[in-house]
Structures are given as C-alpha cells and as structure tokens.
Amino acid sequence: MTDTPSRAIGRKSISATLKPRELMTDTPLLAGAWTAQIITLFPQAFPGVLGESLTGRALQDGLWQLQTYDLRAHGIGKHRNVDDTPAGGGAGMVLRADVLEAAILEARSAAKGIMPLVYLSPRGRRFDQTMARNWARMDGVTLLCGRFEGVDERVIDHFGITEVSLGDFVLTGGEIAAQAMIDATVRLLPGVLGNADSAVEESHSGGLLEHPQYTKPALWQGRPIPDVLMSGNHAKIAAWRRAMSEQITEHRRPDLWAAYKAKDAT
Structure with a gap:
C-alpha cells in the first residue's frame, strides 16, 4: 500500500x-x-x-x-x-x-x-x-x-x-x-433533478424512447408545433405522447420494441 x-x-x-x-x-x-x-x-x-x-x-x-x-x-x-x-x-x-x-x-x-x-x-x-x-x-x-x-x-x-x-x-x-x-x-438520486417527473417521462424510463419535444416559437421555419400540444387537453396530450413514443421506438429500436411488447403481453 x-x-x-x-x-x-x-x-x-x-x-x-x-x-x-x-x-x-x-x-x-x-x-x-x-x-x-x-x-x-x-x-x-x-x-x-x-x-x-x-x-x-x-x-x-x-x-x-x-x-x-x-x-x-x-x-x-x-x-x-x-x-x-x-x-x-x-x-x-x-x-x-x-x-x-x-x-x-x-x-x-x-x-x-x-x-x-x-x-x-x-x-x-x-x-x-x-x-x-x-x-x-x-x-x-x-x-x-x-x-x-x-x-x-x-x-x-x-x-x-x-x-x-x-x-x-x-x-x-x-x-x-x-x-x-x-x-x-x-441524475436519478433524490434532489438532483429540479423536476422529479423528468426522470419518469424520459427515454428508456418505461421501456420506450421519449416522445418529441417542442417549445417557443410556435412557428419556426414554416414548421408549427403540433396542434394537440397547444390544445390544453392533457388527456389528449398524454395519449399523443404515448403514441409517438411507441411509434419512434418501433421504428428506431426494434429490440426495445420487442422487449416492450413482450412485457406488455405478460
């Protein structure tokens, strides 16, 4: 020593x-x-x-x-x-x-x-x-x-x-x-992230990749923020985000998608 x-x-x-x-x-x-x-x-x-x-x-x-x-x-x-x-x-x-x-x-x-x-x-x-x-x-x-x-x-x-x-x-x-x-x-330790929900909603947290994110300006280079995100309807927003997470995961990471579907079926 x-x-x-x-x-x-x-x-x-x-x-x-x-x-x-x-x-x-x-x-x-x-x-x-x-x-x-x-x-x-x-x-x-x-x-x-x-x-x-x-x-x-x-x-x-x-x-x-x-x-x-x-x-x-x-x-x-x-x-x-x-x-x-x-x-x-x-x-x-x-x-x-x-x-x-x-x-x-x-x-x-x-x-x-x-x-x-x-x-x-x-x-x-x-x-x-x-x-x-x-x-x-x-x-x-x-x-x-x-x-x-x-x-x-x-x-x-x-x-x-x-x-x-x-x-x-x-x-x-x-x-x-x-x-x-x-x-x-x-970043997963208590108190490290300012918003604890961030660790729940991000990629891989539930076996899926994260949904797309948007912020201001509402219109940029002719591209608007999806209408559903501006609707104020939190149930529809949650459903849209879930659907997008599933779509992206299935397309980009077939391995994760297969594991997710197998877990969902049990």
Missing part, C-alpha cells in the same frame, strides 16, 4: 482518516452521500463534465461524492510501473495484478454500505437505464477504469468483479465510460 492520498470531492462533514488528503480538496468524506469511487491512471480527468450543470451542483451540495484512486500511486519500482507484457505473448500491455490489488483494497476500505465493484470492459453486460436505477438505489459504486489491453484476469476472478460495457465499441480507457455511467446514475 501507499501513503499517496486519494481525492474526495463534495461538501459537508469531514470524517476521520488515517491518510492525509490533498490540500486542494476541502471536502473529504460525506456521511451517507451516494459515492462514486474511481480507480484510474488519470484521476485528474475527474470530475470532468460531472462537475458541471446539475451533477456539478449536486456534487457541491453533497448529494453525492466522488473519490479517485490513482493506480500509478501503487506502481512498482522507481518508475511506478503499473503494467507488463501479456503472458503468452501478444500486442500491448496488461495492468498488473499486484498493482490492481493494492488500489482496489484501498478503495474498498473506504466503501460503505452496498457498493458493487465494476470493471469497465467492452466484454461486459451493456449498461442501461435499469442498471442506472439499481445503482442509484445503492450506496454507491466502485469503478475500475482499464487501459491498454485490459487487466489481469485473476483480479477479476479474485474480487468477483462485475464487468460492464458502455456499448459495443472499444475506447482507449474506461474514464469516459465511467463519467457517462455516473452521470446517468447521479
């Missing part, structure tokens, strides 16, 4: 710790706040866009907190090596098991309550709105951001790590995926 500190970002109370923390962070651990732990080679990439807009305001208000753990701090030798060549040969480099173990143990020692340990991997289960809702009901999540050719498989087996993918494509590392998943989850 190392005495290099992790970063904690948020606000409110300060809890006791055996390790010093960076002087630039005035907000260590928040009791009871939903916690995102990030194990990464690039802790400076956080909070990134998560520090802006609604998620950033919620971070400052202590509705959630962010802790980063630097893999390099656990590197081996004078040069803090974190990777080595693949056993059996092949291109690229693989993150070392002993380095990963030290970083994971440091993060998990600070984890409280129910916090799944997740490796961001293109071979994992695809992240979706249901997973975001499940994470939001927990106490937080620990995300391991891979780099290079990935991580030593023994670490995944030893810690029982769940692999999750942002989509069917490959990124250079897990940091962007981590920010996307955290954003999707944090």
